[in-house]
């Protein structure tokens with residue numbers, strides 16, 4: 001009896017829900033590892049950028065999805081991570097293996113510093129405060145041209161790890177693997193955090209601060225901690241992006257980037273790891289789809305090419321509004337519904353999801 | 367020494383004196399009920415113990431420790447658990463997760479052990495899970511273990527909140543109107559639960575309650591409050607027959623009728 005209970009506890013604690021899921025994810029990971037062999041340099045570059053955005057999204061997801069703190073300033077942390085890694089490598093002469101984690105720690109420190117004065121703010125007020133700080137950061141970058149290269153920016157050196165050169169253009173496969181490794185580690189860490197006491201404390205703070213403190217959770221401390229972990233991950237994504245684009249300037253990460261990042265996790269599905277990846281895919285693919293559709297339409301109408309500035313952002317914004325209105329759990333939420341539908345196929349009824357809630361409501365009337 | 371002591375405590379909200387020079391003490395191992403009309407200051411007394419408010423005057427001690435020198439999180443760590451009048455659960459989490467948050471007071475593992483999910487963490491998670499399962503068994507919540515709170519009926523939520531407090535394995539448990547919104551059958555269960563908390567789980571219970579039948583069935587002593595002041599303190603029959611209490615309740619009824 002006891003042994004039976006133990007295994008069932010472990011089943012709830014385990015990373016994967018049964019061996020089937022474990023194999024599925026292992027296969028998926030193998031496929032991702034094999035991509036440099038399968039894809040050409042252009043598509044591999046797109047996939048690399050997708051993974052970097054996913055990682056940046058994971059950082060923001062922890063803050064918004066898990067602790068309910070909205071930041072509209074996360075691009076500033078990508079910028080900070082990007083500048084930090086390049087300066088640490090170039091000016092301080094540190095190897096990438098040291099500079100990279102150090103850049104993350106700098107971002108974590110900055111995140112905690114930002115969290116302290118904004119501790120009493122919630123929701124839209126916190127979003128505005130973080131946005132203001134991020135905008136200020138863009139200007140600060142220009143104030144120290146000696147360090148930041150002013151408007152021209154700084155160039156990322158080639159990464160060398162244990163004598164192996166990793167360059168985005170010369171060896172795109174190696175760079176992709178590096179990014180993949182970072183993303184997988186971030187994902188595993190995130191997943192582990194979610195099934196740990198800290199992850200539950202974050203969710204507790206999101207849902208009820210009074211109640212969380214009545215359970216012994218130091219709300220202010222945990223909020224700051226969430227900021228630190230979040231900006232650590234997003235900052236590392238920024239550092240990778242610096243090496244991906246090769247050059248970082250004050251224009252690389254702007255307020256628009258912050259907004260896109262927030263849209264990414266909302267459209268992907270707030271609070272889920274899948275959501276960060278799906279959102280990143282949308283961010284990377286949408287411009288391609290839009291430009292393909294646009295040239296299709298203009299060809300059909302026999303018009304010359306018309307540039308409509310901001311069309312991508314507008315479409316993306318429209319997507320986000322539609323999701324907030326109709327599917328708050330994002331694309332991942334839709335997928336879960338489709339999945340349940342397939343799972344229950346012969347038995348599915350149109351109101352499966354509705355019935356759950358109304359059953360729960362009438363349940364008290366014995 | 368008493369487990370919990372209020373010594374001449376006063377709390378004002380602007381012009382309103384919510385708690386007025388209140389003194390009482392709760393002994394270890396008793397069920398102590400607080401009754402009184404709406405706005406008497408019952409929930410405020412709980413919130414003072416939870417350190418949500420700072421009193422203007424007075425002292426509150428728990429097992430000899432000055433509570434006013436501690437923060438809200440320290441209260442839980444000393445072994446005080448509570449429920450809220452308007453249910454404060456973690457809505458987007460499951461019943462299991464809610465109860466596991468109750469285990470937070472026993473200490474948090476290091477960030478590194480969580481990121482890597484080290485074997486030591488798995489072991490401590492199992493221990494907490496066992497404690498949570500005891501609370502689930504105690505309150506018969508097995509069918510709801512994996513349900514999200516937002517999908518549960520009011521009565522079930524009420525019990526989940528009780529379970530979360532029980533999972534904290536506290537020395538003192540404070541229940542704010544535990545029977546409100548429960549069916550008569552559920553209220554009957556509540557009688558047994560409160561008795562078992564005292565007799566088998568070794569908890570001291572403070573309960574704010576309007577249901578006088580429930581109060582006189584389970585409580586050892588009753589404190590009657592009105593306008594933040596003590597009206598009467600004693601056994602349930604003593605308090606119920608106290609002239610000031612009768613007057614306060616009649617007065618409240620007349621106000622309601624007017």
Ligand SMILES: Nc1ncnc2c1ncn2[C@@H]1O[C@H](COP(=O)(O)OP(=O)(O)OP(=O)(O)O)[C@@H](O)[C@H]1O
Pocket residue numbers: 379382384402403404405406407408409410411451
């Ligand atoms: N946060 C607050 N700010 C201002 N006034 C408050 C606050 N909390 C309580 N009060 C006031 O303090 C008094 C006592 O309120 P309290 O909630 O403790 O009453 P109660 O005895 O729990 O009543 P009920 O039976 O309605 O729950 C009331 O007059 C109330 O309006």
Ligand SMILES: [Mg+2]
Pocket residue numbers: 408409410451
């Ligand atoms: Mg009350």
